[in-house]
Amino acid sequence: xxxxxxxxxxxxxxxxxxxxxxxxxxxxxxxxxxxxxxxxxxxxxxxxxxxxxxxxxxxxxxxxxxxxxxxxxxxxxxxxxxxxxxxxxxxxxxxxxxxxxxxxxxxxxxxxxxxxxxxxxxxxxxxxxxxxxxxxxxxxxxxxxxxxxxxxxxxxxxxxxxxxxxxxxxxxxxxxxx
Numbered sequence: 001x002x003x004x005x006x007x008x009x010x011x012x013x014x015x016x017x018x019x020x021x022x023x024x025x026x027x028x029x030x031x032x033x034x035x036x037x038x039x040x041x042x043x044x045x046x047x048x049x050x051x052x053x054x055x056x057x058x059x060x061x062x063x064x065x066x067x068x069x070x071x072x073x074x075x076x077x078x079x080x081x082x083x084x085x086x087x088x089x090x091x092x093x094x095x096x097x098x099x100x101x102x103x104x105x106x107x108x109x110x111x112x113x114x115x116x117x118x119x120x121x122x123x124x125x126x127x128x129x130x131x132x133x134x135x136x137x138x139x140x141x142x143x144x145x146x147x148x149x150x151x152x153x154x155x156x157x158x159x160x161x162x163x164x165x166x167x168x169x170x171x172x173x174x175x176x177x178x
Contacts, residue, residue: 048073053082070125080115083165084130088113090161091132091173098151098158104144110135110178127169132162133176141177148175 043051050065066072112133120126156173
């Protein structure tokens, strides 16, 4: 990639992952301020180096590096796994809310998320799909499948991060009996 093709950060606009032709103005209900979150990243070395993420006001720091399969060091979580991790964390948190609201007796819900990378026609790679596998005990499915399905549908509807991901890639939720 030539230097002229590398984005400079000038004229930065909102993402147009939804295919819109122009940036849409953000509308917020009167009297309700937006909630702001922060993350920062530092990097040491070249493409095989590593970095560290820091979040908000906490002292939490997460090391990361490029995926070995993509030529990175593979020594820590990679950005693709962090995307899946954010999706999984949001989804299970949202699902737990609806498990409680629907009075489902499932004290330690579990999920796993898988993501698939494919070649991007514009060059490089892109995430082509995410699957959230809701791990549900077979006995609970047998006793209360309609409520489980409803809780998952509500989590899918309200999970903030999976909604963002869904704007760019297909996101599926599947029940995985355990």
